[in-house]
Amino acid sequence: MTETATAPISMTIRGTGSYLPRDTLESSQIDARFEWAPGTCLSRYGIEMRHVASEDETTSFMAAEVAKHALDMAGCKAADLDLILGACGVMEQPIPSTAVLVQNRLGLGRSGVPAYDVNATCLSFLQALDLAAMQISCGRVRRVLVFSSDIASVGLDWAHPEAAAIFGDGAAAVVVEAGGEGAVLACDFRTYGEGCDACVLAAGGTRVNPARGIRLGDDRFRMDGTQAYRVASRHLPRFIARLMRRADRVMEQLDCVIPHQASAQALEHAAGMLRLASDRMIDIFGRTGNQIAASIPTALDHAVRSGRFKRGDAGLLIGTSAGISIGGAVVRF
Template sequence: MDQERPRSTPLRIVATGEYVPVRRVGSDAFDRRWQKPDGWTERHVGIRHRQHAGDDESSSMMAAMAAQAALERAGLRADEIDAIISVGGVMEQAIPCTAVLVQRRLGLSSTGTPAFDVNATCLGFPVALDLVAPALTSGRYRRVLIVAGEVASAGLDWDDTDTAGLFGDGGAAVILEAGAGDEASCLLATHMETHSEGAEYCQVRACGTRMRLADDVDAYARASRFEMAGRATYRLAAQRLPGFMHTLFARAGVEARDLACLIPHQASVKALDHLQRALGLPPQVLVRILETHGNQMAASIPLALHHAIERGALRRGDLFAMVGSGAGLSFAGAVLRY
């Protein structure tokens, strides 16, 4: 995502889909676990309930189910997709990538359909969108499926009152295709920044090559849990966000007041409130699903997009933006006409 303002790119969001895990977990369950007063967790994290995946609800399963829902909405078959991109904070397994497992679940094992992952934590969807847009407009692909299946609950420390109640699981899918030159749907601009002074603020230290199971099993197990320095993350994000948003909107040639919707990553209620205040947005413009979904990592942005479309808050021809922060600390965003 370079710094020069690009031309708008004809690009159309064909359909979206969602998968909701069966198990709903109310915030009162955390109150009981932590021996807190009734309503403490909901007040603390701003979430009434979220879903947690069961043993049979893997990342690829939830992503594939969301993809099937999107395909049904679009009136398409799975074999009419030219590429599958999976985005996620944590892959289902180290090798192969999650997109391969989604391809198989969609019945495409023998088709050769390209399937690969984009690893940008919570920002996977806008990053994948930016990467795939030139391939669509050049004719390399006609139609691309971007999916997210997140099982955040697999890596939480259940005794951490700052993080355990914040996250939820779920699946999302978005089908994209190149827009026709005579229609309004387009991608106006994208922008991304990474500020690696925050690299340790949100992390899972194990499950890669940095720590090895054979060296210290107990240390490896501890490092397999999600760690977040919430206050430091918020401070750095609050410092960098205004400049980031200014650059994104300037590249698109729009202002916040021009947007029908702003679709953010559902990081936390504090982050959402700050974004709304910083941009001076009316409440109805900022799309919020945090209260009933929690922070679903890379699924948050495409799921919030899905809900905005399903609720009628986003209609064809509307101008909207997607924006978020992720581990790194990184920001990414896109401005589109739906």
């Protein structure tokens, strides 16, 4: 694979949006649930609270809400979209896709605007953003909505606090369009299937389903954090070096790093490896938890609306996902 600089794709992120469910789960409530000493959850996992979706806050509902926020910032209407890409780690239902449900919620059910899902678990947003850039670069579309919406809380196994304590619900979206001052400078994505057993939700597909019977625990998310970390950390330094060469940038030229909010430990490790000052890395994990695919675009929206990622800035979107996969994009905002 080439490691030389790639040609930038002229594409601007015109609008961002995020949504956090009304209800919250505080770290003190997690301490009480496990009968831990006060402060244990915060000190062990670095999480203060996370949001939990109510029954009416479905995946497609939250996605439609963030789409409206992103469209509003972009100064356009849903009818101006040429493509809708759903980028959820877990779909609302197997068929039809979440993107179809969101298209209908946006009042486009009779429009014919293409709407479909892209899935790479926690890196679904980056893959969909890359696809949007390619569609724009070949002239097929001009304006694209990319959304991620995930409800992790429905699949947590509270017998395993390593995962149950850190995952939160939420949604985020971007509206991107051809031209403008922005650009995708480089994208890369690598998968190492040796870690395919590290993060698993077995039920919901053709192998484990209600018709054949679901064993206890198969409908709950299972994670071996140590294995996932071991596989990802082995490949991450080389991945980032290759991505930066493709972008023709060095780390010092980046104004902002927006990582997947996987865990407090993962963020700490990334900051140390990249030798970043705290003001250059977006870290919202303590108050959102790991929101699966919604994690990166939520952090992006936070960076934009807080003024930490401004027009003309160069930023790195980076993360890992079940697989184990590593993905990243260098963008000019």
